[in-house]
Amino acid sequence: xxxxxxxxxxxxxxxxxxxxxxxxxxxxxxxxxxxxxxxxxxxxxxxxxxxxxxxxxxxxxxxxxxxxxxxxxxxxxxxxxxxxxxxxxxxxxxxxxxxxxxxxxxxxxxxxxxxxxxxxxxxxxxxxxxxxxxxxxxxxxxxxxxxxxxxxxxxxxxxxxxxxxxxxxxxxxxxxxxxxxxxxxxxxxxxxxxxxxxxxxxxxxxxxxxxxxxxxxxxxxxxxxxxxxxxxxxxxxxxxxxxxxxxxxxxxxxxxxxxxxxxxxxxxxxxxxxxxxxxxxxxxxxxxxxxxxxxxxxxxxxxxxxxxxxxxxxxxxxxxxxxxxxxxxxxxxxxxxxxx
Amino acid sequence: xxxxxxxxxxxxxxxxxxxxxxxxxxxxxxxxxxxxxxxxxxxxxxxxxxxxxxxxxxxxxxxxxxxxxxxxxxxxxxxxxxxxxxxxxxxxxxxxxxxxxxxxxxxxxxxxxxxxxxxxxxxxxxxxxxxxxxxxxxxxxxxxxxxxxxxxxxxxxxxxxxxxxxxxxxxxxxxxxxxxxxxxxxxxxxxxxxxxxxxxxxxxxxxxxxxxxxxxxxxxxxxxxxxxxxxxxxxxxxxxxxxxxxxxxxxxxxxxxxxxxxxxxxxxxxxxxxxxxxxxxxxxxxxxxxxxxxxxxxxxxxxxxxxxxxxxxxxxxxxxxxxxxxxxxxxxxxxxxxxxxxxxxxxxxxxxxxxxxxxxxxxxxxxxxxxxxxxxxxxxxxxxxxxxxxxxxxxxxxxxxxxxxxxxxxxxxxxxxxxxxxxxxxxxxxxxxxxxxxxxxxxxxxxxxxxxxxxxxxxxxxxxxxxxxxxxxxxxxxxxxxxxxxxxxxxxxxxxxxxxxxxxxxxxxxxxxxxxxxxxxxxxxxxxxxxxxxxxxxxxxxxxxxxxxxxxxxxxxxxxxxxxxxxxxxxxxxxxxxxxxxxxxxxxxxx
Numbered sequence: 001x002x003x004x005x006x007x008x009x010x011x012x013x014x015x016x017x018x019x020x021x022x023x024x025x026x027x028x029x030x031x032x033x034x035x036x037x038x039x040x041x042x043x044x045x046x047x048x049x050x051x052x053x054x055x056x057x058x059x060x061x062x063x064x065x066x067x068x069x070x071x072x073x074x075x076x077x078x079x080x081x082x083x084x085x086x087x088x089x090x091x092x093x094x095x096x097x098x099x100x101x102x103x104x105x106x107x108x109x110x111x112x113x114x115x116x117x118x119x120x121x122x123x124x125x126x127x128x129x130x131x132x133x134x135x136x137x138x139x140x141x142x143x144x145x146x147x148x149x150x151x152x153x154x155x156x157x158x159x160x161x162x163x164x165x166x167x168x169x170x171x172x173x174x175x176x177x178x179x180x181x182x183x184x185x186x187x188x189x190x191x192x193x194x195x196x197x198x199x200x201x202x203x204x205x206x207x208x209x210x211x212x213x214x215x216x217x218x219x220x221x222x223x224x225x226x227x228x229x230x231x232x233x234x235x236x237x238x239x240x241x242x243x244x245x246x247x248x249x250x251x252x253x254x255x256x257x258x259x260x261x262x263x264x265x266x267x268x269x270x271x272x273x274x275x276x277x278x279x280x281x282x283x284x285x286x287x288x289x290x291x292x293x294x295x296x297x298x299x300x301x302x303x304x305x306x307x308x309x310x311x312x313x314x315x316x317x318x319x320x321x322x323x324x325x326x327x328x329x330x331x332x333x334x335x336x337x338x339x340x
Numbered sequence: 341x342x343x344x345x346x347x348x349x350x351x352x353x354x355x356x357x358x359x360x361x362x363x364x365x366x367x368x369x370x371x372x373x374x375x376x377x378x379x380x381x382x383x384x385x386x387x388x389x390x391x392x393x394x395x396x397x398x399x400x401x402x403x404x405x406x407x408x409x410x411x412x413x414x415x416x417x418x419x420x421x422x423x424x425x426x427x428x429x430x431x432x433x434x435x436x437x438x439x440x441x442x443x444x445x446x447x448x449x450x451x452x453x454x455x456x457x458x459x460x461x462x463x464x465x466x467x468x469x470x471x472x473x474x475x476x477x478x479x480x481x482x483x484x485x486x487x488x489x490x491x492x493x494x495x496x497x498x499x500x501x502x503x504x505x506x507x508x509x510x511x512x513x514x515x516x517x518x519x520x521x522x523x524x525x526x527x528x529x530x531x532x533x534x535x536x537x538x539x540x541x542x543x544x545x546x547x548x549x550x551x552x553x554x555x556x557x558x559x560x561x562x563x564x565x566x567x568x569x570x571x572x573x574x575x576x577x578x579x580x581x582x583x584x585x586x587x588x589x590x591x592x593x594x595x596x597x598x599x600x601x602x603x604x605x606x607x608x609x610x611x612x613x614x615x616x617x618x619x620x621x622x623x624x625x626x627x628x629x630x631x632x633x634x635x636x637x638x639x640x641x642x643x644x645x646x647x648x649x650x651x652x653x654x655x656x657x658x659x660x661x662x663x664x665x666x667x668x669x670x671x672x673x674x675x676x677x678x679x680x681x682x683x684x685x686x687x688x689x690x691x692x693x694x695x696x697x698x699x700x701x702x703x704x705x706x707x708x709x710x711x712x713x714x715x716x717x718x719x720x721x722x723x724x725x726x727x728x729x730x731x732x733x734x735x736x737x738x739x740x741x742x743x744x745x746x747x748x749x750x751x752x753x754x755x756x757x758x759x760x761x762x763x764x765x766x767x768x769x770x771x772x773x774x775x776x777x778x779x780x781x782x783x784x785x786x787x788x789x790x791x792x793x794x795x796x797x798x799x800x801x802x803x804x805x806x807x808x809x810x811x812x813x814x815x816x817x818x819x820x821x822x823x824x825x826x827x828x829x830x831x832x833x834x835x836x837x838x839x840x841x842x843x844x845x846x847x848x849x850x851x852x853x854x855x856x857x858x859x860x861x862x863x864x865x866x867x868x869x870x871x872x873x874x875x876x877x878x879x880x881x882x883x884x885x886x887x888x889x890x891x892x893x894x895x896x897x898x899x900x901x902x903x904x905x906x907x908x909x910x911x912x913x914x915x916x917x918x919x920x921x922x923x924x925x926x927x928x929x930x931x
Contacts, residue, residue, distance in 0.1 A: 129398065239434040239440045240440050243432065243502075243505075244442075245393075245426070246393055246431060246515075247426065247427040247454045247506070248423050248424060248425070248426035248427035248454075248457045248458060250457065253453060257445060257453075334444060335444055336444070336491075336492075337489070337491050
C-alpha cells in the first residue's frame with residue numbers, strides 16, 4: 001500500500017513538473033503584452049522599460065524560467081514553495097490563492113458530498129425497478145437539470161428563493177457584510193467559525209452557502225444518479241445477487257452487498273467529475289459573487305498576470321491529482337483485487 | 341405417484357409482457373433423485389427454475405399454478421415466508437462458481453451471512469461455524485481462507501465453497517441452472533461429481549437444468565425435455581436415450597456415434613506444420629508466456645483434424661498462426677508446397693484465399709451494416725449475384741436471406757453465413773475456431789451437418805478447434821490434444837477417444853461426458869484424475885509440463901524435456917514412460 005501511494009505521488013510530481021513547464025512557455029507564446037497592459041498604452045518608453053525590468057520580462061526566457069523554478073542563485077521560486085508576487089496587486093500569489101481556494105473547495109466539496117448522499121439512494125431506487133415510475137421520473141429530472149447551464153439554474157434559484165420567497169440571503173459573497181468573519185485558520189468559513197465558537201458566523205456562512213450548493217447539487221446529481229443506477233442494475237443482475245437471494249438473505253443485506261459492489265467502480269468516475277467541476281467553478285462563483293479560485297483565475301488571465309496564472313493552473317492540477325489519489329485509495333480499500 | 345413427490349408443480353404459467361415463457365407446466369421431482377431438465381435456449385428452463393424459488397425477475401410474472409414442496413405451496417406464500425424457505429428447503433446453484441460469490445466480500449463473511457439468514461447465530465458464532473465448514477471441505481488453513489476474497493482462492497475451492505453454501509442449511513431440493521456452462525471439461529466433471537456426491541449424502545433432490553445431453557446421461561436418474569414452455573417428454577435416463585420420445589432430443593442424438601464421412605486416402609499432406617512457436621511478452625513483468633511450443637501437425641486433403649484442449653492451452657493461437665493473423669516466432673508452415681511462415685506480404689495475401697477462418701461468435705465476425713449478399717460479394721473476386729445465390733444455397737440459407745443483415749438472422753444462420761463467406765474463395769483449408777460454441781444445441785447439430793456436407797462435396801480440409809469433445813468426435817478424422825502450448829497426443833479419432841495414452845489426454849477424456857448412459861461417469865470408478873489445476877503458461881518447468889500433476893510421474897520426467905514420440909500404432913504422444921510401455925525404445929536426445 002505504501003509503495004502504491006509513493007508511486008502515485010511520484011507520478012503526480014512528474015505530471016506537475018511537466019505542467020509547470022508547459023504553462024510557463026505556453027503563456028509566453030501568447031500574442032499579448034503584459035507590460036503594456038500594466039502601464040497603459042500612453043505610457044512613456046522609459047516607464048515601459050522600467051515596468052518591463054521590474055517584472056523581469058527583459059531577461060532571456062531561460063533565465064526567467066530558472067528564477068521561476070528557483071534554481072538561479074538568489075532567486076526564490078517553486079522549489080522554495082514561492083509562486084512569486086502578483087503583477088496586479090503586488091501581493092504574494094500563494095497568499096492570494098490561500099484566500100480564494102478554500103472558498104471554492106468548501107463550495108464544491110459540500111456540494112459533492114450532498115449530491116452523493118442524495119444520488120446513491122435515488123440511483124438504488126431506480127435500479128430496483130428499472131423502467132418503473134421512480135426510474136422514469138429520475139431520468140426526466142436528470143435530462144431536465146443537465147440540459148440547462150448551471151448559471152441559469154443559479155439565477156432561477158436566486159429569483160425564487162431570494163427575490164420571491166426571501167429564504168436565502170442576497171447572493172453577494174460568502175458572509176453578510178455586517179457579520180464578523182472568524183479568524184482565518186483553514187480558510188473554510190464554516191470550519192473556522194466552529195473553531196472560533198462563533199455560531200453567528202457559522203449560521204451566516206451556511207446560510208450563504210445554501211443557494212450555490214443547491215444549484216450545484218441540482219445539476220451534479222443527474223450524472224451521479226445515472227452512474228449509480230447503471231452500476232447497480234449491472235450488480236443486481238449478477239450471479240452473486242441471485243445466489244444471495246436464493247440463499248434466503250434479507251433484502252437489506254443483499255442491498256448492502258450490491259451497494260458496495262456498485263459504488264467501488266463509481267469512485268474513480270467521481271474523481272474525474274471533481275476535477276472537471278473545480279476547473280469550471282467560475283460560473284457559479286460569478287453568479288453568487290463568491291471570490292473563489294475560478295474568479296481569481298479569470299481575473300488573472302484577463303490581466304495577463306503570469307505568476308498568478310501559472311500558480312492557479314498548478315494548484316488546480318495538484319488538487320485534482322490529490323482527489324484522484326484519495327479516491328483510488330478508497331477504491332483499493334473497497335476492492336481487494338486492485339491491491340498488488 | 342404425485343402423492344410421494346418432493347416437489348410437484350401443477351399448471352405453472354409465467355409470462356413476460358403477456359408472452360408465456362412457461363405455460364401450464366406440470367412436473368414432479370421425487371425425493372433424492374437427480375432430475376435432468378433439458379431443452380433448447382428459450383425453452384423456459386431458467387424461467388421455471390427462478391419461478392420455483394419465487395425469484396421471477398420483472399417484467400416476468402407468475403400468472404397461475406402451484407409448486408408444492410413437501411406440502412407447502414411455494415407460490416402461495418408471502419415473500420417474507422418464502423425467503424425463509426429459500427436456502428433452507430429449496431436452494432439454487434447458479435452458473436460459474438466464482439460468479440456466485442461477491443468479489444468484494446470475504447469467503448467467511450459470505451458463508452456466515454447465509455448461516456445467519458437461517459440460524460439464530462451471533463456474528464462471532466457464524467464466523468466460527470464458517471471456519472468449521474471450510475475445514476470440513478478439506479481446505480487447509482481454514483482460518484486464513486475465511487479471510488480470503490473469492491479471487492484469492494482457486495476455482496476448485498470456489499466450487500466447493502459454493503456447493504457447501506447451497507446445501508449448508510440442508511435444503512430438500514436444489515435447483516441447478518446450467519451450473520457448468522463455460523467451464524472446461526475437467527472442471528465441469530469435478531464440479532458435477534462434487535454436486536452429485538454432496539446431494540446424495542444430504543439426501544437432497546437436484547433439478548439439474550442443462551442443454552448438454554452428456555451431463556444428463558452421466559448424472560441424472562430421470563430426464564424431462566422442455567420446449568416452448570412445456571414438458572414434451574419425460575422418462576428414466578436409460579429409456580430416454582434408447583428411444584427419445586420428442587423431436588428435439590431425437591435431432592440432438594441423431595449425430596451420436598455417426599462417424600464423419602471417411603477422408604480420401606492421400607499420401608502427401610495439404611498442410612504440414614513443424615516446430616511452430618509463439619511467445620507473448622507480458623507487459624510490466626517482462627516475463628514471457630509460451631502460448632505455442634514446438635507444435636507439429638499435418639492435415640491431408642479432405643481431412644478434419646480436431647484440436648482439443650482446455651482454456652489457455654494455445655489452440656486458438658495455433659489457428660491464428662496458420663493464417664499468420666499472428667506472426668509465429670519460429671517453425672515452418674508448409675501449405676501446398678510453400679512455407680507460409682516466410683511468405684512476403686503480397687504473396688501471403690494471395691495465399692490467404694486458400695486458407696480461411698471461421699470464428700466463434702458470428703455476431704462479432706460479420707459487419708452488422710452489410711447485407712448477407714454484400715458480405716459474400718466482398719469475399720468473391722467479382723460480385724456475382726449467381727455465385728452469391730449458389731453459396732447461400734450451399735450453406736442452407738434461403739434466397740431471401742441475401743437482403744438480410746446479420747441481426748435479422750438467427751445465431752445458427754449467422755454462422756452459416758460466416759461459413760459461406762469462408763468457402764466463397766474456394767479454400768483448401770478452413771480453420772474453424774470454436775464455430776459451434778456460441779450456438780444452441782439445435783443450431784450446433786445443423787452446423788455439424790453442414791460442415792460434413794461441405795467437406796463431402798468440396799473436399800475441403802478442416803482444422804477444427806474446440807473444447808467441446810462431443811462435436812470434435814462428430815467431425816474429426818484425427819485428433820490432437822493440447823496442453824500448455826504443446827501437443828501431447830495425436831492420433832485417429834478412435835485412438836484418442838477410445839484409448840488415450842498420454843496421462844493428460846486420459847484425464848481429459850475421462851472427464852468427457854458423452855450422451856450415452858451405458859458408460860455413466862457416476863457408475864465408473866474414478867479415473868486417474870490430475871491433481872490441482874492447469875498452471876499458468878509463464879515460467880514453465882524444464883521437464884514434462886504435466887509432471888507436477890501426473891500420478892505416474894517418474895523422477896526423470898521433471899528434468900527431461902519431453903518430445904513427441906511416434907508409437908507403433910501410428911499415434912504420437914509426448915510422454916516417454918508411456919511410449920516405453922508401448923514398446924518405443926528411448927533414443928539418446930540429440931544435443
